Amino acid sequence: MNVDDLDTPALLIDLDRVERNIRRMQEYCDAHGLALRPHIKTHKIPALAHRQVRAGARGITCQKIGEAEVMAAAGLTDILITFNLLGPAKMERLARLAREIDVKVTADAPEVVEGLAAMARGAGVRLPVLVECDTGFARCGVQTPQQAVALARRIAAEDSLRFAGLMTYPTQPSSGPWLRQARDLLVESGLAPRTISGGGSVSAWTTHDYPEITELRTGNYIYYDRTNVGLGAATFEDCAQHVLATVVSRPTPTRGILDAGSKSLTTDILRAEAGPGHGRIVEYPEATIYALSEEHGHVDFSACARPPAIGERVHIIANHACTVSNLFDVAHAHRGGRVEAIWPIAARGMVR
């Protein structure tokens, strides 16, 4: 089967590029003594998580417990869930996971730590917990290094928990001094952090500039996308995820309509650096996907020397690869256009 045989829209994964991207990031981490813990949110496919681990990754990162359940069921054994987990339903699921595999979680508040401790006590496990630190992004996380130490003490005081280090997202210039101070305070307190985990795709290649950081969590590098190319993290030739679409209407000489809309590409406009519009059409790089309906991509082909005919198929590099993966049930993995695998996107939709 060739990608030319697939009906559209379809989600294509270029295996040669995936393998190169995995290798490069692992080589970077190895060269700098960093543990790599890929975030699987970009692909949500167990077969790719296994490739990342086989290439040398320490384990994987998940954001939701449902993603971790899928990956554990597929044989992944070292999973960090970077999310405050709360409530009886999630505690029951976490207990099952913790008995089965090496699962670690994060927390940014005593209420979260209390719930984790009670769960681990009941389950008869000792759960590693990292303190989530807000080092400048202003999302979750304790606000100061002093608060990080206080929460680390709170974790260490629980027999059923183990203080496992610090976590931040994303790694950015303000993260260095913040984490250094927190680390030094922790060492003074006899709570030297085993792991200091930084993350993000934009700063991934500069993680070695932050000597405090021992582990890199990054996801997007396996596929890259138009935003990461715009930000200089990759080239279009590195992009391994394409949405295959068909030009279904050519109502005017310059307008074209694709059968891929926001249900295939998402409306995500991550960063202005991606450039105008909702994706890059590989065959028509001068075209602009200027609007999206749910099932229609609205394209301005006026800058193209030869606009496409009705029925022509195109490859689109979306602005945001991770959320595109969340929209499709299967991905077609190919090498030079020849389909080698049809992978269920098994962790798609796992918001719980």
Next chain:
Amino acid sequence: MNVDDLDTPALLIDLDRVERNIRRMQEYCDAHGLALRPHIKTHKIPALAHRQVRAGARGITCQKIGEAEVMAAAGLTDILITFNLLGPAKMERLARLAREIDVKVTADAPEVVEGLAAMARGAGVRLPVLVECDTGFARCGVQTPQQAVALARRIAAEDSLRFAGLMTYPTQPSSGPWLRQARDLLVESGLAPRTISGGGSVSAWTTHDYPEITELRTGNYIYYDRTNVGLGAATFEDCAQHVLATVVSRPTPTRGILDAGSKSLTTDILRAEAGPGHGRIVEYPEATIYALSEEHGHVDFSACARPPAIGERVHIIANHACTVSNLFDVAHAHRGGRVEAIWPIAARGMVR
């Protein structure tokens, strides 16, 4: 089971509101002699499509053939697919549908009509085809009433097709004169259109101002959403879809983080009239969901007298109900909080 027992995020459907919304729109159409053909993209749930038909709808509207397959398999028998269908894979699927149920499609170009005619000839069916008209929205559609007539002739000339009328989206002020002229030209040509189908949620209640239009396609009215409330089409008390979420982090006195991000709410900003941010928190209407990560909703609670504690659960009315339905695998239908049905969102992800 009560919604209080559900883990979050979860997609809730308020059945009392759904039934009221269905009844009101059907009453409006009945009062004005309009056929109602609800667009199922808003809910993607066969049980709700059946309720719409039982209430008096003529049939349903789907955007993709995969949606129509799901609905036909669930017993819906009159389906309009408002999309240019192209290529052998879709023609094979359309042939199966056309042998099984009353399926109609649209077309805006001779290339599309040719493919449909060949398919119908081979399948031994006579397929009704409406001409899609661009009456001002600038998406798909023939550009002038004269082109509509030419394409209608092209359809009528095929033994395997039947010219079934005109379709436009959305109905807007420019649609009236456009459709009137097209209708008059068609009548002169002996091709009087049986159906003139208008659509859209914002203009739904004013469809009777367009006497040319005989059929209303609208979807959002079954749930409504924050955008439609902002546009004056409904009130928050009409909104029947809620994303149930938990406040998982309270890193600062004014910031709160929800466990529902863009994978639960979408980043869709349909219209500025929705108001700032990514949804309305029913319990905290003064709060602003000012940013979304994939799994985090970033909320500013500074305008609220009493911000929530970690672990508190909230109901969110999203900006765009249709794409939210596309993100969840199941919906929990409740009456006053008591869960009456757990419905698979069976037509979710049907982009082909």
